[in-house]
Amino acid sequence: MKALTLGPEGTYSHRATQAVADEIDFVESVTSIVEGVAGGEYERGVVPIENSIEGSVTESLDALADRNVAVVREIVTPIKHALLAQNSEFETVASHPQALAQCREYLAEEYPSAKTEAVASTARGVERAREDSTVAAIGHPENAGDDLQVLAEDIQDSTSNATRFVVLAPETERSDAGGKSTVIVYPNTNYPGLLLEMLEPFADRDINLSRVESRPSGERLGDYIFHIDFAAGLYEERTQEAIEELRGLAENGWVRVLGSYDTEHVV
Structure with a gap:
C-alpha cells in the first residue's frame, strides 16, 4: 500500500505513517495529502489533526472540509x-510552528535570545541545522544522526504531549464500523440556539x-463549518438518527460523513 504524508523523511507524520504503509511518499502541505487521496493518486494519506498542547491543526480541518475523503483509522503517538x-552555540531554532509552540516555555527559559524560524516540518528544521551551524532544530532525537548533537531531550512543555493523526482513504472506502466517527457540518445559516440544536441529537x-x-x-x-468527533459507530441506529437530524438542520448547507474508525497508539 502506498501512502502520502508530510515530509521529508523523519517527521512525526512519517513515524505515524510507518504503521500504515511500507511505501511512503512525502509532500510539504496537508492540503496536498488530502488532494492526493481525493484524486485517487494514493491509497492512503496521513495528516495530523490535533495536538494535546496546541490543539487542532487548522490546515487539516480546512482541507478535510474542502474535499471528499474518508477517515479509516486514527493514530495517536507521543x-x-x-x-x-552541531554545537551548543547557535542563534536560531528552526522547526514546524507546532513544535516551536509546544516547546515555547523551554526556549524562553533556556535560550531567551535565540530567534525562532518556522519551517514546513520538524525534519526540515533538522536539515537546516545540518546545513548551518548557527541553527538548532527541534525534532525527534533519532533524527540527530552522526552529524548533530542531542543538546536536550523531552523539551516539550508537557510530558503528556501527544498528537492525533487520521488515516485518509478514498471516499468509496468509508466504513460504518468503528468505535469513533467524524462528521463535518456546514449549516449555511446562523440564529440563536443553532449550536445547541446541532448538539442535542447526540445528547438525546x-x-x-x-x-x-x-x-x-x-x-x-x-459563517462557520463545524467538525464533530463522537464515540459511536455509523452502523448504530442512534448515530444514523442523529445525523439525519443534522441534515435537517443543515438543509441550506451540507453534512459530510467521513466515516467510522478505531484508534491505534503508536510509540
Whole structure:
C-alpha cells in the first residue's frame, strides 16, 4: 500500500505513517495529502489533526472540509521533542510552528535570545541545522544522526504531549464500523440556539462528543463549518438518527460523513 504524508523523511507524520504503509511518499502541505487521496493518486494519506498542547491543526480541518475523503483509522503517538544542533552555540531554532509552540516555555527559559524560524516540518528544521551551524532544530532525537548533537531531550512543555493523526482513504472506502466517527457540518445559516440544536441529537441519544471545532467557512464573516468527533459507530441506529437530524438542520448547507474508525497508539 502506498501512502502520502508530510515530509521529508523523519517527521512525526512519517513515524505515524510507518504503521500504515511500507511505501511512503512525502509532500510539504496537508492540503496536498488530502488532494492526493481525493484524486485517487494514493491509497492512503496521513495528516495530523490535533495536538494535546496546541490543539487542532487548522490546515487539516480546512482541507478535510474542502474535499471528499474518508477517515479509516486514527493514530495517536507521543511527541518527544529534542534540541538538535552541531554545537551548543547557535542563534536560531528552526522547526514546524507546532513544535516551536509546544516547546515555547523551554526556549524562553533556556535560550531567551535565540530567534525562532518556522519551517514546513520538524525534519526540515533538522536539515537546516545540518546545513548551518548557527541553527538548532527541534525534532525527534533519532533524527540527530552522526552529524548533530542531542543538546536536550523531552523539551516539550508537557510530558503528556501527544498528537492525533487520521488515516485518509478514498471516499468509496468509508466504513460504518468503528468505535469513533467524524462528521463535518456546514449549516449555511446562523440564529440563536443553532449550536445547541446541532448538539442535542447526540445528547438525546447518549452519544459522547469527543471534539467540536468551528472553522470559518470562507464565504462570509461569522459563517462557520463545524467538525464533530463522537464515540459511536455509523452502523448504530442512534448515530444514523442523529445525523439525519443534522441534515435537517443543515438543509441550506451540507453534512459530510467521513466515516467510522478505531484508534491505534503508536510509540
